Amino acid sequence: MNELAITVIGPDRTGIVAEVSEALAGVGANLSDSTMTRLRGHFAMTLICTGAAAEDVEKALAPLQGVLTTVRAVAPEADADVAGEPYLVSVHGADRLGIVAAVTRVVAAAGGNITDLTTRLTGPLYVLIAEVDVPAGRADDLAAQLAVAAQELGVEVTLRRAESDVL
DSSP states (O other), rough: OOEEEEEEEEOOTHHHHHHHHHHHHTTTTEEEEEEEEETTTTTEEEEEEEEOOOOHHHHHTTSSOEEEEEEEOOOOOOOOOSEEEEEEEEEEEEEOOOHHHHHHHHHHHTEEEEEEEEEEEETTTTEEEEEEOOOOOOOOHHHHHHHHHHHHHHHHEEEEEEOOOOO
């Protein structure tokens, strides 16, 4: 079965999610994973779909006005055991260059894998929320290293266990 990674980027407008999903459904592309967001007035969508050929998906998305699309075949994800425990990293503080780089470097150095990351700038407040798989027994070390990075950056950083029943 074909598995495709698809991106759609362009100016946000009412109905864009419906247009993309209808075009994909029309050629038999089943959405297995997706993320969609509005970034400062721009629409950004990333999807993994199965069942359709890349050429068919490209043709189906071509009529969409004002968006840039990419379609690429990918290998299916290997069934692997989760390599860590689920945690949430939250960062709040004044916007400054290097927050994402510093925090993600600390997570990587502790062996953590970032599975989702979102940032927002609201006025002068910068917010980062990341879902992280932390190796068993490493959460306390990671929290300590994040505290050091937080002090250097002048922001607040928290690490807390993610609730397993929350999607």
